[in-house]
Amino acid sequence: MPLGERRGCLMTRYIAVRVCKAILTVLFIWTLVFVLSRVTGDPVDWILSEGGSAEAIAQVRHNLGLDFPLWEQYFRAFGDILTGNAGDSYYYARPVSDLFGERFIATFTLGALVFLVTILIGIPLGVLAAVKHNTILDRLTMSISIAGYTIPNFVLGILLIMVFSLYIHVLPSGSYGTAAHYVLPVIAMSVGPTASVARLTRSSMLDVIGQDYLESVRAKGVNEWVVIYKHALRNSMIPVITILGAQLSTIIGGSVIIETVFAWPGIGSLIVSSARQRDFPVVQFGVMMICFSITLINLLVDLSYSILDPRIRVKS
Amino acid sequence: MKIPPFILFLMISFGLIVIASMLAPVLFPIDLSDTELMARFKPPRFIDSGSEYLFGTDSLGRDVGIRLLYATRTSIFIAFAGMVLATIFGLIMGVLSGLNGGLTDLVLTFVTDSQLSVPTTFIGIICATIMGSDAITSIIVIGVTGWPGFARLVRSQVIQLKEANFVESSRSLGATKTRIFFEHILTNISSPLIVYATMNLSSFILLESSLSYIGLGIQPPGTSLGVMVSDGRNYLLQSWWMAIVPSVLIVLLILQISMIGDWLRDKLDPKLKNKS
Amino acid sequence: MDNNPILEVKEARKSYPVTKGFISRKNIGTVKAVDNVSFNLYKGETLGVIGESGCGKSTLAKLIMGLTTLSGGEIRLKGEPVRPDMPLTMRRNIQMIFQDPYSSLDPRMNVRRIVEEPLRIHENLSKEEKNKIVLPIMEQVGLSAGALDKFPHEFSGGQRQRIGIARALVLNPEVIVCDEPVSALDVSIQAQVLNLFASLKKIRGLTYIFISHDMSVIKHVSDRIMVMYLGQVMEISSKRSLFGNARHPYTQALMSAIPEPNPAAMKNRIILKGDLPSPIHAPAGCPFQSRCPQAMDKCRIKPELKQVGEGHYVACHLVNEGVVS
Numbered sequence: 001m002p003l004g005e006r007r008g009c010l011m012t013r014y015i016a017v018r019v020c021k022a023i024l025t026v027l028f029i030w031t032l033v034f035v036l037s038r039v040t041g042d043p044v045d046w047i048l049s050e051g052g053s054a055e056a057i058a059q060v061r062h063n064l065g066l067d068f069p070l071w072e073q074y075f076r077a078f079g080d081i082l083t084g085n086a087g088d089s090y091y092y093a094r095p096v097s098d099l100f101g102e103r104f105i106a107t108f109t110l111g112a113l114v115f116l117v118t119i120l121i122g123i124p125l126g127v128l129a130a131v132k133h134n135t136i137l138d139r140l141t142m143s144i145s146i147a148g149y150t151i152p153n154f155v156l157g158i159l160l161i162m163v164f165s166l167y168i169h170v171l172p173s174g175s176y177g178t179a180a181h182y183v184l185p186v187i188a189m190s191v192g193p194t195a196s197v198a199r200l201t202r203s204s205m206l207d208v209i210g211q212d213y214l215e216s217v218r219a220k221g222v223n224e225w226v227v228i229y230k231h232a233l234r235n236s237m238i239p240v241i242t243i244l245g246a247q248l249s250t251i252i253g254g255s256v257i258i259e260t261v262f263a264w265p266g267i268g269s270l271i272v273s274s275a276r277q278r279d280f281p282v283v284q285f286g287v288m289m290i291c292f293s294i295t296l297i298n299l300l301v302d303l304s305y306s307i308l309d310p311r312i313r314v315k316s
Numbered sequence: 317m318k319i320p321p322f323i324l325f326l327m328i329s330f331g332l333i334v335i336a337s338m339l340a341p342v343l344f345p346i347d348l349s350d351t352e353l354m355a356r357f358k359p360p361r362f363i364d365s366g367s368e369y370l371f372g373t374d375s376l377g378r379d380v381g382i383r384l385l386y387a388t389r390t391s392i393f394i395a396f397a398g399m400v401l402a403t404i405f406g407l408i409m410g411v412l413s414g415l416n417g418g419l420t421d422l423v424l425t426f427v428t429d430s431q432l433s434v435p436t437t438f439i440g441i442i443c444a445t446i447m448g449s450d451a452i453t454s455i456i457v458i459g460v461t462g463w464p465g466f467a468r469l470v471r472s473q474v475i476q477l478k479e480a481n482f483v484e485s486s487r488s489l490g491a492t493k494t495r496i497f498f499e500h501i502l503t504n505i506s507s508p509l510i511v512y513a514t515m516n517l518s519s520f521i522l523l524e525s526s527l528s529y530i531g532l533g534i535q536p537p538g539t540s541l542g543v544m545v546s547d548g549r550n551y552l553l554q555s556w557w558m559a560i561v562p563s564v565l566i567v568l569l570i571l572q573i574s575m576i577g578d579w580l581r582d583k584l585d586p587k588l589k590n591k592s
Numbered sequence: 593m594d595n596n597p598i599l600e601v602k603e604a605r606k607s608y609p610v611t612k613g614f615i616s617r618k619n620i621g622t623v624k625a626v627d628n629v630s631f632n633l634y635k636g637e638t639l640g641v642i643g644e645s646g647c648g649k650s651t652l653a654k655l656i657m658g659l660t661t662l663s664g665g666e667i668r669l670k671g672e673p674v675r676p677d678m679p680l681t682m683r684r685n686i687q688m689i690f691q692d693p694y695s696s697l698d699p700r701m702n703v704r705r706i707v708e709e710p711l712r713i714h715e716n717l718s719k720e721e722k723n724k725i726v727l728p729i730m731e732q733v734g735l736s737a738g739a740l741d742k743f744p745h746e747f748s749g750g751q752r753q754r755i756g757i758a759r760a761l762v763l764n765p766e767v768i769v770c771d772e773p774v775s776a777l778d779v780s781i782q783a784q785v786l787n788l789f790a791s792l793k794k795i796r797g798l799t800y801i802f803i804s805h806d807m808s809v810i811k812h813v814s815d816r817i818m819v820m821y822l823g824q825v826m827e828i829s830s831k832r833s834l835f836g837n838a839r840h841p842y843t844q845a846l847m848s849a850i851p852e853p854n855p856a857a858m859k860n861r862i863i864l865k866g867d868l869p870s871p872i873h874a875p876a877g878c879p880f881q882s883r884c885p886q887a888m889d890k891c892r893i894k895p896e897l898k899q900v901g902e903g904h905y906v907a908c909h910l911v912n913e914g915v916v917s
Contacts, residue, residue, distance in 0.1 A: 025430040037446050150571045152522050154529050154542075155563040158549060162560075166553045246432070253435025260530045261549070272530045275441045276449070283445040287438050294433045481696035485759075488657045489710050490683040499709070503700040 107266030126201025148195025398458025406466020414474025428464035597632035603665035640814030693752035
């Protein structure tokens with residue numbers, strides 16, 4: 001087989017394996033959610049905690065699809081979630097999909113901004129710290145990054161509200177609407193991920209900068225900044241990209257808390273308040289949606305990673 | 317083992333916080349649901365030196381200092397119990413997959429990978445919806461989110477150890493699998509396991525306080541650090557200490573534990589450095 | 593020497609399948625780590641086993657220790673078959689000393705626990721009874737009783753190997769399998785440890801199988817020598833007969849590698865070309881043909897072990913041709 005064809009074949013196989021794994025992951029999480037919700041007792045008991053009439057119970061059973069045999073419930077409910085037809089919320093008495101639809105934009109814009117900030121600030125900060133290794137700049141960056149992982153995001157959010165909205169009144173403390181509303185939540189949410197991206201970029205750059213092949217590039221008389229940007233940066237980005245998927249998971253996880261802190265009308269605060277009301281259809285749909293999106297993004301990251309690093313393609 | 321003074325200071329201060337919070341019911345036997353509406357929003361002593369409350373009072377007139385001890389006690393207890401749960405479960409799963417290899421190993425790797433695609437807070441949310449929000453749920457959530465890391469660590473250690481020459485040597489003496497496990501494998505796993513557990517305790521404290529902050533952990537009148545911050549959220553302007561004092565304590569605990577953990581790692585198990 | 597061998601190895605084989613792929617385990621061949629090896633070991637002798645690394649010496653040791661199952665043939669210790677599930681009463685008669693004194697001692701155990709471990713497995717003794725056994729042995733291997741409370745990392749390589757030896761001796765075994773016991777040590781320490789082996793043999797009447805890749809070490813310790821190449825026996829003989837009259841070209845090459853005090857003798861040194869072939873692609877016929885300076889067409893047929901003198905066997909076609917003298 002010619003090399004190009006062989007590589008193409010390996011690539012197809014790699015993609016197929018990754019896609020299968022992603023599908024299995026989603027199915028596994030769904031199985032876990034399903035089993036957990038059935039094993040811990042009859043869902044009707046904790047949905048109608050005050051007890052209800054026989055009619056009400058039958059209605060709830062029907063809504064939840066509990067009148068089908070277990071295996072059928074498993075597939076039906078999964079199909080319903082896939083098609084977005086996830087039943088009605090108990091608390092809001094409205095279709096779950098409508099609730100998510102209304103709030104999607106708020107959460108998506110917030111998350112996307114945070115992700116952008118993480119990349120656009122985290123990576124350059126890490127590069128700068130590595131290039132200026134052992135200078136005040138490096139120390140400062142690293143101290144900030146320690147603060148980034150020791151200060152919980154809700155604590156940071158509260159501090160920001162206190163300083164910027166309550167004492168100097170420059171930014172709104174909560175809710176949603178104008179660009180100004182985004183500033184504090186984005187800062188509170190992005191400090192943690194930015195700090196870890198900066199740390200990883202720094203250590204990855206330091207690894208690459210010390211390597212022999214860069215010495216040979218320098219020996220040719222190439223300008224130091226060209227060495228760093230053309231040669232070192234590209235090679236040190238590979239481990240950084242692998243953790244971007246994990247950072248995304250952190251960001252989505254953090255959005256739940258930050259949306260609560262800033263009363264942000266997004267999916268995160270909806271899921272939290274529904275969990276407090278034990279509004280199961282909403283929570284179930286929310287968790288599965290999050291799981292879908294993270295799995296999908298991880299899949300895309302893996303695939304783009306394999307395009308970026310030819311070693312991966314050949315290895316698997 | 318020589319302990320640098322700074323680490324010793326961290327250890328002693330952390331120890332004091334733990335002891336004081338554990339002794340809270342003895343030192344200040346109060347009923348957490350008691351309120352004293354006459355004493356609402358009394359400032360802490362560092363604002364008003366004449367105040368009789370060290371850390372002020374909250375919106376229901378309760379002493380923030382005393383509640384802080386109770387809250388720390390709950391938070392540390394939940395994080396610690398969750399850590400024990402995660403360690404035991406991770407140890408069992410890691411040993412099983414490390415020793416058996418093959419299918420068990422494949423399944424474990426898949427399960428840990430899958431679990432990483434659900435953010436920890438979402439695991440907390442689904443558990444709270446299904447089981448209700450309380451201390452037991454928080455402990456279970458920490459156990460569920462924490463075990464894959466422990467399992468991975470134990471698995472890689474066991475795979476290394478079972479091929480070790482000293483294990484081979486015991487096998488050649490006719491030692492049974494059980495004996496090899498308890499005499500050689502378990503003793504050699506224990507120090508990386510302790511290091512990893514310490515390093516993770518801070519993230520468990522963070523998870524517990526996050527869950528109770530969003531109202532899916534400890535429920536009032538019970539209290540934990542996250543609950544106190546959440547209570548103070550609405551009074552930031554008039555009595556900011558309600559939220560800030562417990563916040564500072566959370567940051568302090570996380571900082572202390574992670575620095576002690578880093579030091580322990582460098583001391584006991586430098587191999588871990590590259591893994592985390 | 594008594595006529596009943598203490599250990600009999602008859603046509604012992606061990607092969608490992610080589611697989612490719614993760615889910616669909618395709619079998620792409622087998623590695624014959626030990627291929628049709630036979631020999632007898634008699635009480636009180638030292639059998640040296642020599643060969644390059646990867647020639648199956650360590651697998652042979654594992655088979656003899658019952659650490660892995662045979663793929664064919666049999667091994668008998670005092671008439672009883674050696675198997676991974678053999679009874680403890682058999683195991684105590686044969687002990688092993690490992691190559692690497694750094695990794696063969698559990699770093700979490702103190703020396704007392706390491707040395708007493710065989711007793712814990714095999715006997716149920718009180719502290720005093722254990723001391724009665726352990727203390728004299730510590731003295732014999734040249735360690736002080738104070739060493740018992742220290743940990744392995746506090747010792748040098750040679751001392752650790754002494755701890756390993758003490759551990760192998762506490763059950764008072766008849767046979768000790770030494771798998772490259774000195775190759776991880778400094779040359780100056782090697783001699784001390786080799787002398788310790790010799791003196792223990794005298795005091796305790798031990799029987800050794802001594803595995804090494806170093807012909808000068810083998811020459812120093814052995815009564816009889818077995819030469820292995822790619823899992824097969826090339827030549828087996830008494831030391832006197834082998835050094836007087838090595839018949840196999842491989843043995844000759846190994847012997848020419850021993851440093852000579854007289855520089856003039858270095859001239860006819862035989863240097864083998866190339867590396868040991870991969871055991872997966874072992875050549876059919878004589879395994880040594882790819883590197884043999886005297887290879888011929890006939891070498892594509894596997895040579896049998898033939899007797900060329902008293903207790904001296906060689907697997908080489910040159911013996912028949914009468915070319916080798």
